[in-house]
Structures are given as C-alpha cells and as structure tokens.
Amino acid sequence: MDGNGEQIQFEHIPVLLREVLTGLQLKPDGIYVDGTLGGAGHASQICTALGSEGRLIGFDQDGDAIAAATARLERWAGQTTIIRDNYEHAPEQVRALGITQVDGILLDLGVSSYQLDHVERGFSYRADAPLDMRMDDRASLTAADIVNTWPETELTRILREYGEERFAAKIARSIVARRAQAPITTTEELNDVIRASIPARLREKGGHPSKRTFQAVRIACNRELEVLEESLDALIGLLAPGGRICVITFHSLEDRIVKNAFRRNENPCTCPPEFPVCTCGARSRGHVVTRHPILPGEQEMQDNSRAKSAKLRIFEHI
Numbered sequence: 001m002d003g004n005g006e007q008i009q010f011e012h013i014p015v016l017l018r019e020v021l022t023g024l025q026l027k028p029d030g031i032y033v034d035g036t037l038g039g040a041g042h043a044s045q046i047c048t049a050l051g052s053e054g055r056l057i058g059f060d061q062d063g064d065a066i067a068a069a070t071a072r073l074e075r076w077a078g079q080t081t082i083i084r085d086n087y088e089h090a091p092e093q094v095r096a097l098g099i100t101q102v103d104g105i106l107l108d109l110g111v112s113s114y115q116l117d118h119v120e121r122g123f124s125y126r127a128d129a130p131l132d133m134r135m136d137d138r139a140s141l142t143a144a145d146i147v148n149t150w151p152e153t154e155l156t157r158i159l160r161e162y163g164e165e166r167f168a169a170k171i172a173r174s175i176v177a178r179r180a181q182a183p184i185t186t187t188e189e190l191n192d193v194i195r196a197s198i199p200a201r202l203r204e205k206g207g208h209p210s211k212r213t214f215q216a217v218r219i220a221c222n223r224e225l226e227v228l229e230e231s232l233d234a235l236i237g238l239l240a241p242g243g244r245i246c247v248i249t250f251h252s253l254e255d256r257i258v259k260n261a262f263r264r265n266e267n268p269c270t271c272p273p274e275f276p277v278c279t280c281g282a283r284s285r286g287h288v289v290t291r292h293p294i295l296p297g298e299q300e301m302q303d304n305s306r307a308k309s310a311k312l313r314i315f316e317h318i
Contacts, residue, residue: 014041030103035087163216
C-alpha cells in the first residue's frame, strides 16, 4: 500500500534479464546482492534460480519499491533480506549480517517506470506535479530546493554535465530570473522556464525540450553519479573470488563511470608506461568480462522501450 492506502503497482520489466542471469553465473547456494531492487523483476528470477541454501540481499531507497519487492519475493522470504537503503551502504549492511563475501552483485540504474508514471513524485516533465524527484522521500533535498536555491553557476554546471544540455547557461539564467519573482514549485513551472529558454525552431528536436534539464536535476537531487563513482570499488571488494558484478546503465555518464572503474580495478598500476616492471605495488582485483557493453536485442527493444538505451558491463573478482 502507498501512503494513501492504495495498492502499489510497481511493475518492473527487467532489462537484459537473460544476459544478467548468465553474467552473474548463478550458483544454487550462492549469496547475491541486488542493489536496486525496484519491483524485484531481476531479483525474483535470481531467487528462482537459487537452491534452498542460496540467499538474496536486496536494497532500494524507495519505500514503494521496498513494499512491492517484499510482496513479490514473499515465497522466498526465508532466503531474502530486504533493506531500505542506498546501495552505497551495501558493503557495511551486508557485513552487519555476518556475511563477508558475496557471489554476485547487480545494479540496474535509472528511474523506474513506476516513479515516472506516478506524477506526484515529480520525476516526469509530461505532467504537472510538485517539483520533488526524490528517490528516497526521507531525504531532505528536493528538486525544488536545487532549482530555487543553487547558484546560477552550479545550475549551469549540472545542466551541462549531467544533462548534456547545450542551452545550460541560458536555462540556468532564466531559472534564476524566474525564481526572483516567485519560487518555482511545480514541474510545469520549470517546463515553462525551459521552453522559453530554447529557440522555438529547436524545441522539438531531440525529444521533449525539458528532458535533459529534468535528467540533470534528478541526478543532482539523488547524487546518482556521485554514489555510483564512490561505491564501485567497495562493491567489488565485497565479491568472493570468482564473484561478479553486473551493472546496467542508461546514459553515457553512468556508463563511463562503470567502464573506468572496471578498468581501474583490472589494472590499478600507476607506474609510468616506460617502467620495465611495476614498482607501485598495486595489484589487479580481477578482470573485465565485457570489453564492450552488452546491448539489448531488437526484440527486447520492441517489447520494452526502456531497454533501448541500456548497456550491461560485467567485472569478475579474483
């Protein structure tokens, strides 16, 4: 149930499901972490593959996702531990359970269809709602806080870096001018500012004119890239020898972070290339399984539009 007593419909069509299940090399008695449970689409299939000795530990910071995943995984209640927390805290949370190593970790990044479809969450630019965008409604920072209080230079930076928005400076300047008259509190008010900042001939090119700005504000609001960048090394350190981490990304910024982290863990040597032997003492923590990301097939992209931008990368610990 949600806060209004209505039944939650947190449907989750798992992206790249077959590829994830193959990539994790599931063992019947293994211990697996799903760092982004969502509606438990991937998690339920992982549980199906486990034997009676296997275990799943799932994380999500969204209260609705936790409720939906708990219901969906009820038949495996004795083998699952579900924790409402950001995956950045997974290593310490797992160790607090007395578990020192796990056999596999999955991160399926991005916003769920449920979050986009429930307009009151404020993620979507296609319906008017309070400007919220928090994946964890216990967090203090909202999208409205960012839009109404962050300096123009910082707004420009996140729009340019997180949204790859070519009109970042102009949109940021317009936001600051608009909020000086009255706070921007709804998604439609922010839409109005964005539309007015982009030349009319370019507004409809490349999709909705607000798409990049909303992406940037959402990423900043939830610290998405920061959490990903700061978590991957620790998550790899949680893997048992031969354990694998699978990460599904949905835009180039995430994919770049994952690719670089996996390469760094495979070859952490900092010695100059002209050195005949390594003297820094850094040792490889494993190898990159996917030299190029795994992409969804044509049929999956037809069946699930969310899959179109998905990329899967896999790293194996030694």
